[in-house]
Amino acid sequence: MTNFRWYNPMSWRFFGYNDPATGDYVEVDLSVGGKGTKAGVRVTSKSALTVSIVWSCLKVLSESASGLPWKLYEDVGGVRSLVKGSSPQRRRLLRLLAKPNPYVKWLDLIKAIVVNMGLRGNAFAIIQRSDDDEWIGLIPVSADNIRIDTDDGLLYWANIGGQEAPVSPVNMLHFKLFSTDGIVGLSPIEYQAESIGLARAAQDWSARFMRKGGFTGGYIIYPGFLTKEQQAQIKAKLPDIRQGDVDDLGKMAILQGGPTITPAGMTQKDSQFIESQQFQEEALAGIWGVPLYLTNRARSTSVLGSNLEQQTSGFVTFGLKPYLDAIESELNDKLFGESSMFVEAVVEGLLRADSTARGNYFKTALGGSGGSGWMTINEVRVKENLPVLDGDQYNQVTRWTSNKPDSIGDDNSTGDPANA
Secondary structure, eight states: OOOEEEEOTTTOOEEEEEOTTTOOEEEOOOOOOOEEOTTSOEEOHHHHTTSHHHHHHHHHHHHHHHHSOEEEEEEETTEEEEOOSOSHHHHHHHHHHHOSBTTBOHHHHHHHHHHHHHHHSEEEEEEEEOTTSOEEEEEEEOGGGEEEEOTTSOEEEEEETTEEEEEOGGGEEEEEOSBSSSSSBOOHHHHTHHHHHHHHHHHHHHHHHHHTTTOOOEEEEOSSOOOHHHHHHHHHHSOOTTTOOGGGTTOOOOOOSOOEEEEOSOOTTTTTHHHHHHHHHHHHHHHHTOOGGGGTOOTTSOOSHHHHHHHHHHIIIIIIHHHHHHHHHHHHHHTSTTSSEEEEEOOGGGGOSOHHHHHHHHHHHTTTTSSOOOOOHHHHHHHTTOOOOSSGGGGOOEEEOSSSEEETTOTTOOSOGGGO
């Protein structure tokens, strides 16, 4: 008799039963929602993560975004500068950007935001505010626990501890990918459920194929009709392939009467299983904009030299940056909207692979190649996220005349060869 328990004491996951055939404890997935697919697999945010390429893409995106330096800047007269802890308020802001609540560090917050955006198209964090309306903390909430109500304006309902509580838009950080209405982001696992379901079905089929030792089943064909008693005798002589697994490999059966055994189904080679799996991985990696080489699936793509640098640059621009832009925009709007301060992720570190080309570019921009420049030293330092230097000479553009460099900022030297 099957014994039901309402929780598994080893993992505290609710509802499961002891399989009468194996005696193993089986946990039942009671995830609400999901979307059925033609492949026969229901896709949820949890089941999507069991597909290795989905896991790899979200891992690359979340770890890349959270591993970037997130800096707090202040715009003073059109020039940005790093915010330093020169006052109690600024020290508090810098502490909050390092650890937004007592249990979650900034790194973990960004990871949770990116994973929720990548799976559900939306991510949420509740803003904790003081009596003076200053934000004092951020609480990340799973996208599955937030309901968006647009019947009368915009209101968020957060399910915390089994109870729903209303949260105003002012106190809710809502990060979203692209959207059709500007309010709710489109969910990748909902709109791409067929692709994810096909990959999951192929993964399940491959697992069953290996469990059966590569045997897909077949037919035992006799030249004449058999009675029910004869059919029962033949089945008793054969291992039950429905219950057998790799432990049954090597078992033999004795069949009389000259039967013909014909395999059923197609082999992995005939069904082009490997090629189909590679195609699905490429399609799913394209959904999240992650190059295959970052998921350790380079295949025929070159990952050396300039090609690697171009792919990395393309990933940052078209794969990672949409997430960073969404996070920066929401943080700066809800947390720093009325001040001159703003948060920004520094992506230059990911783009510095081609340091030679970068150095040559700045050298030319500064006028160091025998031609006129178009950038100042401080502008270059800002590009490199370095503090600006004091002194007028660092804010001047170099212009070359006949044999000597002149500076635009110098009244006695216009850089015009006629005035040299």
